[in-house]
Amino acid sequence: VSERNRRPSSQTVAVLTALASERGAWLYGLEIAEATGLQSGTLYPILLRLDERGMLDSKWLPPERPGTPARHAYRLNSAGRALLAQSAKPTRTKTALA
Amino acid sequence: MTLLSRLMLRLCWLFAPRERSTWILAMTGECTAIQSHTQRTLWAWGCACTALSWRLRPHFGFLLTLAALPLFWNGVLTPAHAALAEIFAAATGGAESVRIVALGGLQSGTAAALVFALCLHQPKQAAFTIAAVWVPTTGAASLAVLSLAQTLAPYAQNARYDVSWAFLAQGATVWPLALAGVAGWSFAHRRTKLAACVLCTLACAALLSSISPQDAIVSAIATVSVSVLSAVLITSLWNGAGQLAVAWRRTESS
Numbered sequence A: 001v002s003e004r005n006r007r008p009s010s011q012t013v014a015v016l017t018a019l020a021s022e023r024g025a026w027l028y029g030l031e032i033a034e035a036t037g038l039q040s041g042t043l044y045p046i047l048l049r050l051d052e053r054g055m056l057d058s059k060w061l062p063p064e065r066p067g068t069p070a071r072h073a074y075r076l077n078s079a080g081r082a083l084l085a086q087s088a089k090p091t092r093t094k095t096a097l098a
Numbered sequence B: 001m002t003l004l005s006r007l008m009l010r011l012c013w014l015f016a017p018r019e020r021s022t023w024i025l026a027m028t029g030e031c032t033a034i035q036s037h038t039q040r041t042l043w044a045w046g047c048a049c050t051a052l053s054w055r056l057r058p059h060f061g062f063l064l065t066l067a068a069l070p071l072f073w074n075g076v077l078t079p080a081h082a083a084l085a086e087i088f089a090a091a092t093g094g095a096e097s098v099r100i101v102a103l104g105g106l107q108s109g110t111a112a113a114l115v116f117a118l119c120l121h122q123p124k125q126a127a128f129t130i131a132a133v134w135v136p137t138t139g140a141a142s143l144a145v146l147s148l149a150q151t152l153a154p155y156a157q158n159a160r161y162d163v164s165w166a167f168l169a170q171g172a173t174v175w176p177l178a179l180a181g182v183a184g185w186s187f188a189h190r191r192t193k194l195a196a197c198v199l200c201t202l203a204c205a206a207l208l209s210s211i212s213p214q215d216a217i218v219s220a221i222a223t224v225s226v227s228v229l230s231a232v233l234i235t236s237l238w239n240g241a242g243q244l245a246v247a248w249r250r251t252e253s254s
Helices: A010-021 A029-036 A040-052 A078-088 A092-097 B003-015 B018-033 B037-091 B096-121 B123-134 B139-146 B148-155 B163-171 B174-188 B192-209 B216-253
Strands: A056-061 A071-076
Touching: A010 A029, A010 A040, A010 A071, A010 A078, A029 A040, A029 A071, A029 B018, A040 A056, A040 B018, A040 B037, A071 A078, A071 B018, B003 B018, B003 B037, B018 B037, B037 B096, B037 B123, B096 B123, B096 B174, B123 B174, B174 B192
Parallel strands: none
Antiparallel strands: A056 A071
């Protein structure tokens, strides 16, 4: 199965759903972790993969408090929304079983 | 930030490949935004694990090979070596000393070939490969040096065989692997001259060190002197040939 055709994992779908729920808003990694219940060790490899495949937009936002570092924020782009829509569709097996 | 979480974030920077530094900054930035100490430590732990996985992922096959080596060595290669040494000893009159020498040669040769192949594939990890192959293969016996009484037990009757002898005899298993590693590294970096020199040294030294396999000291002195002499000889022959070729080209052009 090629990388492109592989269905996203349930955790990836959870990240995509969390990003899609706040339409157009930029979310921090911590906010996505709270929404999905994922730990940093699971969340960041998923975010990296989505970013490398062009499913996410990311940017640095200035710190809210002085003396703290800038924070990286993420937003789903059209390709990410398409992937989420595609992963929400039932598979052939599921349709056959229904 | 607690000392533990700070330490783990430091480890992130240590482990992570350079091209992932943006992601480490992102994870670190989020970590400082967490209020709870426990949550922050857990977050930092996850970051350290992620950074380590990013570092190890490209070398997964190589690490798996090294991890499987002890099993393969003990389960497959050691019985094969023993059988081959038995056949060799039977063919040459059935002497026990021949069988022992053949077994040692087969084991060292196989381990050296493994190191050569792995260093050729992953030259950046050459030093690590030499150690990682040596320990479970020919070095397994050398680790018995840690329990000297056990190592020296077979030689207890002879006063000549002391602690230094044990180290010398067991430590001698390292050099073929080190030379094979250097040869693999040299080929990987297209330094064929160095690689050829090292391989010839390895062959000459291996051949001559088997002159007196019973006496480790004589064997070690022979190995070192032959290694140095053959390296000098090969390098000077190579340089001499190069200079002759340059001189020949000059005479042709003039």
